[in-house]
Amino acid sequence: MDFNFSEEQQMLQDTVSRLVRDTYGFESRERFLESELGFSAEFWQQLGELGLTAVPFAEEFGGFGGNGVDSMLIMTELGRSLCLEPYLHSVIFAGGLVTQLGSEAQKGDLLPKVASTELQLAVAVDEPTSHYQLHDVQTRAEAVDGGxxxxxxKSVVVGGHSAGLILVSARTAGNVRDxxxxxxxLVDPSAAGVSRRAYPTMDGRKACDLYLDSVFVSVANLLGAEGQALPALRYQQGRAIAAQCAEAVGSMEAACSLTxxxxxxxxxxxxxxGKFQALQHRMVDxxxxxxxxxxxxxxxxxxxDQPDSAERSRVLAAAKVLIIRAARLIADDGIQLHGGIGLxxxxxxxxxAKHLLMLSHQFGNDDYHLKAFSRLMKVA
Structure with a gap:
């Protein structure tokens, strides 16, 4: 099996690496983090101008038809410099949902805007009591004339404070956990009845809680068939997990280099x-x-990007478990080897360290994915 990157993929990685290196010094990141937006609007626009936010989308929608490995290369470099921009949540997760569920009219309208960063999306699926369960949905959608x-x-909507549209899961039939x-x-955050409470997460990125009070959503803003969104949510969250694993690897590489x-x-x-053998052993670990x-x-x-299957789900669950536990060891040992300055x-x-801890809890922690892996092994 050939694990070498193609010439195009190497060029893609070099482009992202050079852009991040020239733009995202630690002092600059601190300035972006303290801003009202919570990230750099200029850098976000640069990602769009260079076509980096268009990589995962089909050519007919202004993209480059990239695959999971292409996304991995981008996310690794963004993770290495702790970039704050909502690439994972807007491009990978939300963009993937629009690609899978959207009508031709919806895809033709939204995806070119997402690919160019003209439009930022966010995904609101978590609720205060859902605990990573995508099917635990208490938000209700009552049918009325026209919508x-x-x-x-909805809780912890990463990037939701600045999104132009938010993809919201809601129950149109059945009981909680059906x-x-x-x-x-597709919900417009400026619509009547929508309110947001923005706050910084543990690693400094901004998220929001989303409150919906009889918010009218028209038929044109339903993504996919009514009542059938769960398979797509699970599939696209799997793509987001793969991208998140790559982001974590970039952050871990930087932590190891610093140590x-x-x-x-x-x-x-x-x-x-570094000449003390005990510390050398810790570094080797x-x-x-x-x-x-x-x-x-x-x-x-x-x-x-493979078709949904038990094998795909097993691999993604195993990757999340292993990477969470590696992230925990690298963050903890890196801080201990640095001493007080590491904190x-x-x-x-x-x-x-804070970013790796945050990633460890998004889309499910290691206990959640280990249980999922165990269940999938029973049907193998």
Whole structure:
């Protein structure tokens, strides 16, 4: 099996790496993080101008027809510099849902705008009591003349504070936790009855809670068939998990590099601490975990765009479990090998540790995915 990147993929990786390196110094990131938007509008626009936000979409919608490996290369570089822009949630997750469920008119209207960053999307599927279960939906959609009235609350909508449209899951039939009866709607955050409470997440990125009070959504803003959105939500969340694994690998690579550089320069007892064998062993353990995580991220990227199957779901669950546990070890050991400076806000390692912890809980933690993997093994 050939694991080498093609010439086009290498050029893609070099383009993203150069753009991030020139734009996203740690001081610049801190400035972007403290802004009202929570990320750099200029950098987001640059991603669009270079066609990087168009990579996953079909050519007919202004994209390049890229695959999971292409997305992996982009997400790894964005993760390496802790980029704040909502690439994962707007382009990969929300864009994938529109691609899979949208009508030709909806795709023709929305996808070119998403690909050019003219429009930012967000996905609102989590609720206060859902605990990673996509089918646990209490938000209701009541049928009325010409559409539906949506009422409910969605939690931790990453990028929802600045999104132009939010994809909201709501129940049009059935009881809470029924797998049938879940629909997906395009909701305008400026519509009557919509309110948002924005806040920073653990790693500094902004999210919001979304409140819906009898919000009217027209028939034209229903994505896919009524009551049949759950399979697409699960499939596209799988693509987002694969991209998230790549983002985590980029962050872990940066954390390992920072730690190794520190061991080579910090002196104690008249010599650099990297000469102490115990610390060398800890550094080797970090690199081993990183190499395993990288392999699983590549495997996840290779299956991300495959048709839905138990095998695909098993691979994605296994990748998330392994990468979460590698991230935890690398973040913890990196901080311990640095000592007190590793926890300070002014030092970039602490931000990598917080980002890795945040990624470990998005789309399901390791316990959740380990249980999913175990269930899937029973039907293998």
């Amino acid at each position: 539906w009235l949506l009422s409910g609350r 797998e049938d009866g879940i629909s997906l709607f 190794l550089d520190y061991l080579k320069t910090r002196q104690q007892f008249g010599q650099v601490i 970090m690199r081993i975990e990183l190499d395993q995580a990288t392999s699983m991220a590549i495997l996840a990227a290779c299956v991300a 300070t806000w002014e030092y970039v390692l602490s931000h990598h």
